[in-house]
Amino acid sequence: MKSDKEKNIFAWYMYDWANSAFATTVIAALLPLYFATVIVPSEGWTFRSFSIEIHTNATTLWAFLSGTTALIVFITAPFLGAIADISESKKKFLMTFCFGGSLFTTLLFFSRKGDVWMTMVFFFLANTCFISANIFYNAFLPHIASREEIDQVSGRGYAYGYLGGGLQFLICIILILAHNKIGIEKTIAVRTSLLFSGIWWAGFSIFALTWLREPVGNKIHSQQHGEEKRSITYYIKLGISRTWYTISSARRHRNLTVFLIAFMFYNDGIHTVIRMATIYGKDELALNNQTLMGTLLLVQFIGIGGALLFSRISKTFGTKRILILAMFLWLGILCYAYIITSTLDFWILGIAVGLVLGGSQALSRSFYGSMIPAKESAEFFGFYSVFEKFSAIWGPFVFGSIRQITGTSRLAILSLVVFFIIGIVLLYFVKENSKPQNH
Template identity: 45%
Template sequence: QVFFLPMLGAIADYSHIRKQMLILFATMGASATVAMFFVTAPVWWLGGVLFVFANLCFGASIVFYNAYLPDIASPEQRDRVSSFGWAMGYLGGGLLLLFNLIFFQFHDALGISSGLAVRINLASAGLWWLGFSMFTWRRLRSRQPQRELPSDTGYFSVGVRQLRQTLRDLRHFPQTVQFLLAYLIYNDGVQTVIAISAIFGAEELGLDVGTLSMVILVVQFVAFFGALFFGWLAGRTGTKRALVISLIIWSVVVIYAYGFLYDAAGFFILGVAVGVVLGGSQALSRSLFSQMIPVGREAEYFSLYEISERGTSWLGPFVFALVNQFTGSLRLAILSVILFFVVGLVLLVLTNTAEAIAEARRAELPPDPLAA
């Protein structure tokens, strides 16, 4: 995705086919997810191929999806719109997960094996993705490109050349780069907490699968309200300040897990706290970054944003595993994750977001270096 997404982003900004590319990659990703129904023991490798392909397509479709935010919402509306989008995402994910868990719970009564029930649930995720995407496609308008494709250049060539140009141009946006670095670090902390919470609950607290599943559901539904709350908070305090508050809460969550979490009740409390800040930190990060993008380069820059989210997602779990390996303590391992929130928070506080927004506004599309 590090090479794939920026090139697609550049192509989308030079063409009127952003909506078509969103449709294409979402359809391919959803279809690959549905096809996981056919993964059985003799063709176990097919699951890996389909998962990687679906993940690539999801990353690409999210780039085009995020790039619509500056088009459909003014700077004053973006916190609210972005927060509502994340809130609906968590609500939808929670509802589907609830249906899947109920279906799996009663698979015997339905005369279905557990393996078949899992495969049906996997396919249902693809159908859910495709179905709600169609709802969006019917109402989302196509966008005219801000930049014209040079007559002697194809889309692939312009994608490669514009990627080089984008990387060179980043030196003109130092505050935006600093924000991306902050996001890369603190979001890695967010993804790590999500990834290792179930491991911590099962191995450190001895919780069963049923309890863990219930907590995951709690996180999904609380995140719906959390995203809406932080959208409201940003309107009252400012986006950056609300985002700083969310990172402070994330740090408190890690400290709580390290020193005060010992039973199932505490794990539910942890789930509620995670849900409150999860949607908020993600929604506000997106809306704040959307204001730091030069006009006409939305997909291009959101591809870099997506890479910041996915490119180092292995680092947090690696640090967690490393600390656990050397100390033999899951509590010390989860405490180590606070480093990502503290460093990300410091970088965010030091980022002059007003200057980053001004840098984007001062950037002029013409003269286009590729056209020249």
């Protein structure tokens, strides 16, 4: 029989298992391909509003859609986090965004050829809910794990996510490959996979709904603001004031600020590698879709071992040292990506990416979580999400610009070493075990 603490941690793990179906199948794999090959006509799509007409293509639309979602979360994340801390309602926010996101994901099943607007609206709402829910999911970490446990708990959370997302994606691949034997069209198989992603996300989130406990004890705000009736207006005003106070007092949080800037740079490099890997394989190596999807699936399962391995060795050598080691390994991966020429090389690259990806993501989250005040974890992870989303902008822009100028993706992938070098230098100046004072 599991103890209450074990149930609490297991429920937290299982949410990562649940929502990774959306991250892997919807964001990274199936929906982008379905959107580009089926939803948007091959001749492009025309945006019409009043007297304005803009003709565009699937790639541009998808980039705009992803960027708009990131912008919305960029604006709202710290504000939502502050409200969740004040009202002691992290779990309510988590589950609201979770079930909202899973609902809009299942509605993608109804997206057919030509349903551009409907698909964009459903994905925008689902993706916004997905990213917002992660703010509150991450905010539980300092509450469920001690400083000694936080690296391992964070690593296991990512391991559960890679395993859950990988298994769900594997089932979808089998469904799509076997669509003729089952007697359904390929597009039906893809739409069913999108539906299945939403069901998986909501279904396995039942563990979090049932066992995950709301952190309590944040009474400082009651003392400061009295026992006045807490209306929606009250929380909005207080959320805005707290967010502004945290931003304006950055001098008191200098250590966290240095880490977040370092994280912004090296995470930009990581996101760019992940986002552009498939295009790189197509552009430079002319790989087929089976190899590209297979490598993505491999990354998911290798990521399990990476998250657990790096979390374990950080206990011996220190989180900061192992995180810097991971950045040096990313430099090696970029150099290897520059020289690869075959399908086998791409598979090896996938193994290396999966190993380091899981470790660097898990340690980044736990390192940050160990430095923030637990009572204000949602607000601080709101800022973490802001830097994470802001970091998804510049790497792809640099990659695309260099690819356009030089005519090769090899120099573009090599240019990303700058992001990791800056991240390493800034990480060197971050102090471990340093918490800012509570507000």
